[in-house]
Amino acid sequence: MTDKDQKVTMTRRRFIRNSSLVAGGAAIGGGLIGALIGTNLDNDGKVKTSHETGHNQQENSEASTRALIYFTDREDFQVLSAATERIFPEDENGPGAIGLGVPYYIDHQLAGNYGNSTREYMQGPFFPGTETQGYQSPLKRNQVFNEGIRMLKETSQKNYNKKFDELDGEQQDEILSQFEQGKVPLRGTDSNVFFSLLRSAVLEGAYSDPVYGGNANMEGWKMKNFPGHQASYLSQIEAKEFKKIKPQSLHVFHK
Template sequence: MTEENKEMPQDISRRKFLRNTGYTVGGLAVGGILGSLIPWRKDDKTNNPPPPHEENFNQALMYFTPEQFKIAEAVTERIFPKDDNGPGAKELGVAFFIDHQLAGDWGFNARDYMQPPFYRGEKVQGYQGRLKRRDIFDIGLREIDNHSMQTFKKTFIELSGEEQDKILQDFEGDKVNVTTISPSGFFQMLRSATLEGVYSDPLYGGNRNMDGWKMRNYPGSQMAYADVIEKDFTKIKPQSLQSHMNH
């Protein structure tokens, strides 16, 4: 046995070590995985490792800065707050959904016609400008914080729920002096993205644990109803696209 093998703890087999290191990216262990590579000390008081913790790697930032994410999380929670019916946007991971969308085609307006000339369109025509959605969110979230400081001398996440509602109502009513974007247009985009995050498939980052669907008794992405269509049923346990991909 080589000196290197002698140094390898016996409670980690070489196969297990190689399998676990397969979860590293660019030499950096993805959050939570590094702990599984290190054996628990033999002199631990219980002599037992803690229970396994299932990491949700879909809950990771792809576009937002941590500061932007905190504002987006607080804003979406006011738009879709937690109540007696179930969790709010924060628990449902809606800010992660929006973050992932901004990092992809939606954030780049990849499927929209974005060539000039640019004219102010009617409200029923939707957005008609040159800025990409990711640019609009960058500006909008910054201006939400700026308006909070101007109005209450606090950042948005430091405000009470009622004060946060006042800031958002000012955006909705175009009562904010912003020249680069339409405040009401940004609010409507933010509201739509929030609801999409609440009810989208969990594969896309929101609707955590399918709780958004459960509040509506929505069955989700069922492959077929052949086994229940002739039965007297009112509810079906929801399924996500991710569950089908795992089979």
């Protein structure tokens, strides 16, 4: 048994033991226990669905999460997708934002706590601040994206008489640069605020755990030689040479 195996076994056992304290109580307890004790294979070696969590249901597979829960107009999503790919393009290292599923990641984030700015202080009065005072707009993040995408479309029509996602790469970059420099007027916020959010969201989608919908097949991590979730490096931390380790995501807890 490797250190890693031992750790997973130990922590699962410890977790299940501790979880009995909350079983039937908090929702989080029930879900996690279900996930951990739900077995994956039946006696014939066929994939079995966990009744507690629905894990392994065909409908729950990765591909079926590639659908929109925030954007309503398909064109908006295409514009977003084209912009993300310019920020993080496909190259000889590996996939770009679209290949990693970043546009879907952003769509899903915009529908939830992130997009609705649920953990941000959103009480007025609102005043424009200095640069050192940070974000001061009454817009929630998903509203900033709405405004940003609306103006990406408008600017594209105005400058090139074409849809943003139909422009060539250099033209798209030219428009994105104008946004980055805060030169495009937006309603309720500034174009550089949108650009900065978008850039961060692209990197977050490229490199966060695949559970969030981006970093498809951990390809983002593979490009960087980042091994994701590993239980322990105790036996490797003193190594003199660089270690390439096969990455692992949080899904390992549910297999």
